[in-house]
Amino acid sequence: MPRKPRIHFPGAVYHVILRGNDGQDTFFDEADRSRFFFLLQGGTERFRHSIHAFCLMSNHIHLAVQVKEIPLSRIMQNLGFRYTQYFNRRYKKTGHLFQGRYKALLIDADNYLLELMRYIHLNPTRAGMVTRPESYPWSSHRAYLGREKLPWLTTDWILGQFANAERYQSFIEDGVKEGYRKEFHVGSFEGRALGDDRFIEEALFQAEEPARENLSLDALIESVCRAYGLSKAELASRSRVRQISEARAMAALFVRETEMLMMVDLGREIKQDVSSLSQAARRLEMRIESDSHLEKRFREIQSRISNPQLSSLTPSGSLVSRN
Structure with a gap:
């Protein structure tokens, strides 16, 4: 259950x-x-x-x-x-x-x-x-x-x-x-x-x-892909390009912190090993501690998830600046 x-x-x-x-x-x-x-x-x-x-x-x-x-x-x-x-x-x-x-x-x-x-x-x-x-x-x-x-x-x-x-x-x-x-x-x-x-x-x-429970894995993956300027196919590829690897880790970190989502479902959806995703999420969390740019990207994706209206915006390919 x-x-x-x-x-x-x-x-x-x-x-x-x-x-x-x-x-x-x-x-x-x-x-x-x-x-x-x-x-x-x-x-x-x-x-x-x-x-x-x-x-x-x-x-x-x-x-x-x-x-x-x-x-x-x-x-x-x-x-x-x-x-x-x-x-x-x-x-x-x-x-x-x-x-x-x-x-x-x-x-x-x-x-x-x-x-x-x-x-x-x-x-x-x-x-x-x-x-x-x-x-x-x-x-x-x-x-x-x-x-x-x-x-x-x-x-x-x-x-x-x-x-x-x-x-x-x-x-x-x-x-x-x-x-x-x-x-x-x-x-x-x-x-x-x-x-x-x-x-x-x-x-x-x-x-x-009820609104929080409507957050789907598809919506999360879409938000991460938009933030990194990637397609879902690229996220699910075997590529080890840094941008793609970081995007996978970011998706895993959000899944780990969203109690209604499960890592095993993310792994199945993007064809990645669950253990590798969990380890990548932990490493990314450590990097976020000391990297303000990564934290801004985390906040950008968090904002997209909590504000569905943002999903129609075209990603700029760079980090969002917040005043």
Whole structure:
């Protein structure tokens, strides 16, 4: 059964859980966690999302993330990919570090974000690692108490719900005896969202989910071909010309980041090996990190996909300039 797409709209808040593959540890020392902090900060600067709370455990991570226009899938794929690169390089390992698809639950922030933040901050106490949450250095709780500064952490909304720091701390302490809360893991709607019927209806309306599901593989391939000035036959050829190879990698990257599309279907459509397409997508993502021209081309194709009117424009053969 195909997986359902995540509900995305600007302003959406998610509880994200990223677990180590087969339960393996993802952090071994302070340097590992500091590197993850660095990548979290870099992500907020690049993708303009907000992190309201976090907790880095030994073999999994909790985040409360609020997105803008860029969907959570791109944010998390970038974060997981870059940290895995660091981890494998440092420990001379290969392969996946994180367990399959990360868990992300859309949250009704008005009714659940405060309790979610408390639930995240109390992870170390529930696990018996510390007796008081402020004793654990790898969550956002200490920053909320003013004991450390994390410029990339968004604290204004949550702290604005309390008259002072003492009220905030009392709220956290009131939940110390609280156990596992299933609703923060499975939600109330198809395992995708936590909120009442009205919130779900509004979220689906804002996400325009039916329109998003209409994105077809053919439309994506056409957009990529137009951006590169190629025909579909050229994309499906055995040519290793750089422009054609890059176009294939770009198509694969979009498929990987579009939850209703599958790499196996792309491979069948353009007569390419699925493993090769996946590897090409990963290499291209690395190049996009440091190549502004490639990122502009990525944005151009993204714009064509989200604005069907652009499909009638003749590609200029060069990158689109944005003011």
